[in-house]
Amino acid sequence: MxxxxxxxxxxxxxxxxxxxxxxxxxxxxxxxxxxxxxxxxxxxxxxxxxxxxxxxxxxxxxxxxxxxxxxxxxxxxxxxxxxxxxxxxxxxxxxxxxxxxxxxxxxxxxxxxxxxxxxxxxxxxxxxxxxxxxxxxxxxxxxxxxxxxxxxxxxxxxxxxxxxxxxxxxxxxxxxxxxxxxxxxxxxxxxxxxxxxxxxxxxxxxxxxxxxxxxxxxxxxxxxxxxxxxxxxxxxxxxxxxxxxxxxGEYLSGPILSERIDVCRTHLLKSIEWKGEKTGIFEMRRHYSNYFKGIPNFKDYRMQLVKLESLNAINEVLEDISNKFDEVLA
Structure with missing residues (x-):
């Protein structure tokens, strides 16, 4: 009902x-x-x-x-x-x-x-x-x-x-x-x-x-x-x-790495759109570790992501993550 x-x-x-x-x-x-x-x-x-x-x-x-x-x-x-x-x-x-x-x-x-x-x-x-x-x-x-x-x-x-x-x-x-x-x-x-x-x-x-x-x-x-x-x-x-x-009654497989990156990027763009670049980037920082949870040795990337202040720089790191980690790890 x-x-x-x-x-x-x-x-x-x-x-x-x-x-x-x-x-x-x-x-x-x-x-x-x-x-x-x-x-x-x-x-x-x-x-x-x-x-x-x-x-x-x-x-x-x-x-x-x-x-x-x-x-x-x-x-x-x-x-x-x-x-x-x-x-x-x-x-x-x-x-x-x-x-x-x-x-x-x-x-x-x-x-x-x-x-x-x-x-x-x-x-x-x-x-x-x-x-x-x-x-x-x-x-x-x-x-x-x-x-x-x-x-x-x-x-x-x-x-x-x-x-x-x-x-x-x-x-x-x-x-x-x-x-x-x-x-x-x-x-x-x-x-x-x-x-x-x-x-x-x-x-x-x-x-x-x-x-x-x-x-x-x-x-x-x-x-x-x-x-x-x-x-x-x-x-x-x-x-x-x-x-x-x-x-x-069946399990759906979780998001592969490329999907995690895409959704993370969408979230970031929406954040910038709504709050402006500075605040949008700053407020997104709390989300990165959750988007990429379970990926081995991710800490260095997270440290970069939470320090960067421009969209281009963040996109470069996301691209790097995409190239470095095999989809299997997602």
Whole structure:
């Protein structure tokens, strides 16, 4: 059965790209879209930044037609600011608005935003209601199991947020206290999915980094779809490989070296196109080691790539990599 968020038809078992700060920008989203991701989100955007017209926050509202369906994700600690930010984000014409109640990092959670709202469910519910009432678009939420092991309250969160009108919920299978350490626990996600009161789609997130996990957890935890984050960095092919396995039961062979270089180059060009040469090249540096993971003795090349400041010089190194390594190594 097709999974729907409002009028957005996501197909039978959608794969979603997680919103990741400094990663899920339009250049990265472009290469993920080419590899079959069903739905994507912007990097999370500060509500305070949006209402103050901060350049960095406003730039994150950039979305493109080919990215659809796409959600804009916002976070904040002040209900009025979130209401106003929702109105601004809605004017950028995404397909939905997503609220971040999951970010564990200090400068978000310790300012009363992101995962810290898991410590104040009443406020979370009020904030969510304000966002739902401030837009004509479907509203979804991403959150965690709870603040720590003693407060895994996402079961209550799911019911109460559905009651105020959210249309899908993504749950990362860790508490805020865990940050990104330890193993994600999806058993509570399955409990929520089995709750007869819950009728909205429930997506699982956390630790899905292989075809096997995606296939096994789909069955074991009964989720409506899976959100993938870190495993897609430098490896956007994960979406097409999982989808191919779901469709055929067969493994698709991974990208050969020339394809890795082509996609890396596309990502770089899109980055320059969107941010200008200087910033585009600088922000691409975090991706090289992932694009070429597993290639022996790659360190010297990576050191070159992260120092170079011109597109021509980077292209020369990519060409050199192409000539030096046999396709078999990819």
């Amino acid at each position: 097709a999974v729907k968020i409002g009028n957005i038809d996501l197909g039978n078992f959608p794969l979603l790209l997680a919103p990741m700060e400094d990663v899920s920008d339009p250049p990265f989203r472009f290469v993920c879209k080419q590899n079959g991701v069903d739905m994507m989100y912007t990097e999370f955007i500060s509500s305070e930044g949006l209402i103050r017209d901060a350049a960095k926050s406003v730039q994150k509202l950039d979305i493109f037609e080919y990215e659809r369906p796409i959600g804009i994700q916002i976070f904040g600690s002040n209900i009025d600011s979130m209401r106003e930010a929702t109105e601004i984000a809605s004017k950028a014409n995404p397909d939905l608005i997503d609220i971040n109640y999951g970010c564990p990092v200090k400068n978000v959670a310790c300012r009363g935003a992101g995962a810290s709202l898991l410590q104040d469910i009443d406020k979370m519910v009020k904030m969510t209601k304000a966002v739902v009432e401030s837009t004509h678009l479907p509203v979804t939420v991403k959150t965690r199991l709870g603040w720590d092991d003693n407060t895994k309250n996402v079961y209550e969160v799911a019911e109460r947020l559905q009651d105020v009108g959210i249309q899908a919920l993504t749950i990362h299978g860790r508490t805020r206290a865990q940050m990104y350490k330890g193993e994600a626990d999806w058993s509570l996600i399955r409990e929520i999915k089995r709750n007869p009161r819950i009728s909205i789609p429930i997506f699982g997130n956390g630790d899905v980094d292989s075809i096997e996990k995606a296939a096994n957890w789909r069955m074991e935890y009964e989720v409506d779809g899976i959100m993938i984050g870190r495993a897609a960095i430098g490896y956007p092919w994960i979406f097409r490989e999982i989808k191919h396995f779901f469709a055929t």
